Amino acid sequence: TAKRSSQDYIFGKLIGDGCYSTVFLAKDIHIGKEYAIKVCEKHHIIRKKKREYIKREKDALNMLSSVPHGFVKLFCTFQDEERLYFVLSYAKNGELLKHINNVGSFELNVAKFYAAELLLALEKMHAKGIIHRDLKPENILLDENMHLQIADFGTAKIMDPEEIRCAPSSGENDTQNERSRKISFVGTPQYVSPELLHDCVDTRASDLWAFGCIIYQMISGLPPFRAATEFLTFQKILKMDYEFPEGFPADAKDLVEKLLVLDHSKRIGADDKGTTYDSIRNHPFFLGIDWDHVWDQTPPTIC
Numbered sequence: 001t002a003k004r005s006s007q008d009y010i011f012g013k014l015i016g017d018g019c020y021s022t023v024f025l026a027k028d029i030h031i032g033k034e035y036a037i038k039v040c041e042k043h044h045i046i047r048k049k050k051r052e053y054i055k056r057e058k059d060a061l062n063m064l065s066s067v068p069h070g071f072v073k074l075f076c077t078f079q080d081e082e083r084l085y086f087v088l089s090y091a092k093n094g095e096l097l098k099h100i101n102n103v104g105s106f107e108l109n110v111a112k113f114y115a116a117e118l119l120l121a122l123e124k125m126h127a128k129g130i131i132h133r134d135l136k137p138e139n140i141l142l143d144e145n146m147h148l149q150i151a152d153f154g155t156a157k158i159m160d161p162e163e164i165r166c167a168p169s170s171g172e173n174d175t176q177n178e179r180s181r182k183i184s185f186v187g188t189p190q191y192v193s194p195e196l197l198h199d200c201v202d203t204r205a206s207d208l209w210a211f212g213c214i215i216y217q218m219i220s221g222l223p224p225f226r227a228a229t230e231f232l233t234f235q236k237i238l239k240m241d242y243e244f245p246e247g248f249p250a251d252a253k254d255l256v257e258k259l260l261v262l263d264h265s266k267r268i269g270a271d272d273k274g275t276t277y278d279s280i281r282n283h284p285f286f287l288g289i290d291w292d293h294v295w296d297q298t299p300p301t302i303c
């Protein structure tokens with residue numbers, strides 16, 4: 001297809017909003033297909049020195065384009081005088097957060113299914129050396145068949161190939177300048193890992209921390225660390241100040257407790273070699289999951 005421009009699309013409702021981008025539902029006038037088009041104002045990106053974030057999102061999405069399931073796809077990009085445009089998959093059933101809030105919390109079988117799809121997506125992402133760094137139910141979308149797609153790689157970190165499966169950089173040898181550079185990014189307070197707050201270290205295991213928070217939230221309806229302000233939320237994270245509501249299933253509690261570990265190197269999965277998190281797949285919480293057929297399954301009804 002010829003290089004697209006905004007003239008090739010009919011722009012519809014706003015379906016996402018961030019600090020540096022706005023996402024619209026749009027229809028390609030030639031083929032009638034619906035897309036989510038992420039629009040970034042160039043002057044805003046330049047003024048806020050976020051060009052690197054834009055490039056990283058494009059690189060991460062291109063690296064994931066060969067993965068058939070679990071991620072929004074980047075179809076094309078174009079620009080005009082004022083804006084950059086990313087033509088992305090439209091995940092018709094929107095944010096996982098809205099589905100959790102819609103029913104209050106998920107039944108165990110629903111939470112287990114989506115935790116399994118999320119784990120498979122994390123495996124593929126991490127195997128390519130991509131750390132998302134801002135995983136949360138707002139960035140996890142459900143497509144028209146209710147399968148999961150991770151979105152928003154603007155905060156991603158792409159590891160150098162030799163870094164991919166080795167021990168994460170501890171950050172202790174970083175120069176002050178490198179540490180302050182790392183401080184420049186911190187994810188969403190409720191899901192940010194303690195190492196990112198305490199040592200400015202980001203590793204694959206930071207996404208495993210967010211994975212634990214998301215499992216907790218699917219089952220209980222709320223994230224584990226929550227407070228009136230960002231600072232109080234950060235304090236709760238660093239003090240591991242959270243508890244499980246009455247009736248939280250034992251296997252789920254055990255897995256969350258093994259993910260929400262302050263020392264990132266001691267989190268379940270952190271030591272797993274290869275491209276699958278076998279120690280997490282084999283945890284009793286996932287008993288009954290057929291890991292080779294999760295994406296072929298009809299997702300359980302959210303009710």
Ligand SMILES: NC(=O)Nc1ccc2c(c1)=C(Cc1cc(-c3cccc(C(=O)NCCN4CCCCC4)c3)c[nH]1)C(=O)N=2
Pocket residue numbers: 015016018021023036038072088089090091092093094095098099102141151152153
């Ligand atoms: N920061 C980003 O990169 N954000 C992105 C990127 C890509 C992308 C993206 C965000 C999308 C967001 C999105 C938002 C929506 C949406 C927005 C508003 C309403 C609905 C909606 O009501 N859908 C029907 C299902 N509802 C869902 C909630 C419970 C009741 C039933 C969906 C659908 N998809 C998307 O489809 N593709």
